[in-house]
Amino acid sequence: MxxxxxxxxxxxxxxxxxxxxxxxxxxxxxxxxxxxxxxxxxxxxxxxxxxxxxxxxxxxxxxxxxxxxxxxxxxxxxxxxxxxxxxxxxxxxxxxxxxxxxxxxxxxxxxxxxxxxxxxxxxxxxxxxxxxxxxxxDEDASRLPHETLSDREYQVLCLIGSGKTVSQVAESLALSVKTVSTYRARILEKMHLENNAELIHYAVQNGLVE
CATH class of the missing domain: 3.40.50.2300 (Response regulator)
Known part of the structure; x- marks a missing residue:
C-alpha cells in the first residue's frame, strides 16, 4: 500500500x-x-x-x-x-x-x-x-535575467508581476513590508529595471504570470 x-x-x-x-x-x-x-x-x-x-x-x-x-x-x-x-x-x-x-x-x-x-x-x-x-x-545556455534571482526573489517578482502591492506580497509570504521592499530593490537592481511597471511588463512578456 x-x-x-x-x-x-x-x-x-x-x-x-x-x-x-x-x-x-x-x-x-x-x-x-x-x-x-x-x-x-x-x-x-x-x-x-x-x-x-x-x-x-x-x-x-x-x-x-x-x-x-x-x-x-x-x-x-x-x-x-x-x-x-x-x-x-x-x-x-x-x-x-x-x-x-x-x-x-x-x-x-x-x-x-x-x-x-x-x-x-x-x-x-x-x-x-x-x-x-x-x-x-546546457552550460552554454544563456540565462534570462529572472533566472539569476534567488528563489525568494523570484517569488516576490512573480507576485509583484501579477499586480500585488508590496503589502499584499508581504502578507502572502508572511514577511514584513520592509523585507519585501528589500527583495524588490534587489530584483530591480539585478534585472536592471527601474520600477514596478517595468517589472510587471517583464513578467508578462516572459510568461511568468498568467
Missing amino acids: INVVIADDHPIVRAGLKQIITEEADIAVVGEASNGVELLNLVRHHDYNVVLLDLSMPGMDGLDVLKQLKIEKPHLPVVILTIHPESQYALRIIKAGASGYLTKASADEELIRAIRKVHRGGKYISPSLAEKIAFAL
Missing part, C-alpha cells in the same frame, strides 16, 4: 484528490494538512510514502516546505500540485528536490501515474518540462 499525505489549504481540493486516489486499491490517503507547518508536524511523527504538496499556501509556502522536507526526510518523494503553469515555477521546484510537478488542471489524468512513479523512485514530469530541464543543464 502506498500511503499518501496531502497538504492543501482548500478542503474541497483535498476532498477531490482523495476521491481520485480512493478508487485505487494500492493507494490510500492516510494524512491531511491545511498548511506547511501542519504537514511538517505530520511527517515528523508518521511514516508516509508520498507527499502531495500545494505550492501556494498561507504562511509557510510550498517551496519553503519542500526545502525543509528535503532536509528532514531527504528520501521522501514529494509531488507538487499547483495552479501555476510549468513556465513559472517547475524548474525551480525540481531543482529544490521535488520528485514530480503537476498542474491541478491535469491532476485527474496524471495524479495516479505520478504517485506510482515517484514511489518507485522515479521522477514525474511532462515532456515540455523535461525539455526545459535539458536546456537548463
Whole structure:
C-alpha cells in the first residue's frame, strides 16, 4: 500500500484528490494538512510514502516546505500540485528536490501515474518540462535575467508581476513590508529595471504570470 499525505489549504481540493486516489486499491490517503507547518508536524511523527504538496499556501509556502522536507526526510518523494503553469515555477521546484510537478488542471489524468512513479523512485514530469530541464543543464545556455534571482526573489517578482502591492506580497509570504521592499530593490537592481511597471511588463512578456 502506498500511503499518501496531502497538504492543501482548500478542503474541497483535498476532498477531490482523495476521491481520485480512493478508487485505487494500492493507494490510500492516510494524512491531511491545511498548511506547511501542519504537514511538517505530520511527517515528523508518521511514516508516509508520498507527499502531495500545494505550492501556494498561507504562511509557510510550498517551496519553503519542500526545502525543509528535503532536509528532514531527504528520501521522501514529494509531488507538487499547483495552479501555476510549468513556465513559472517547475524548474525551480525540481531543482529544490521535488520528485514530480503537476498542474491541478491535469491532476485527474496524471495524479495516479505520478504517485506510482515517484514511489518507485522515479521522477514525474511532462515532456515540455523535461525539455526545459535539458536546456537548463546546457552550460552554454544563456540565462534570462529572472533566472539569476534567488528563489525568494523570484517569488516576490512573480507576485509583484501579477499586480500585488508590496503589502499584499508581504502578507502572502508572511514577511514584513520592509523585507519585501528589500527583495524588490534587489530584483530591480539585478534585472536592471527601474520600477514596478517595468517589472510587471517583464513578467508578462516572459510568461511568468498568467
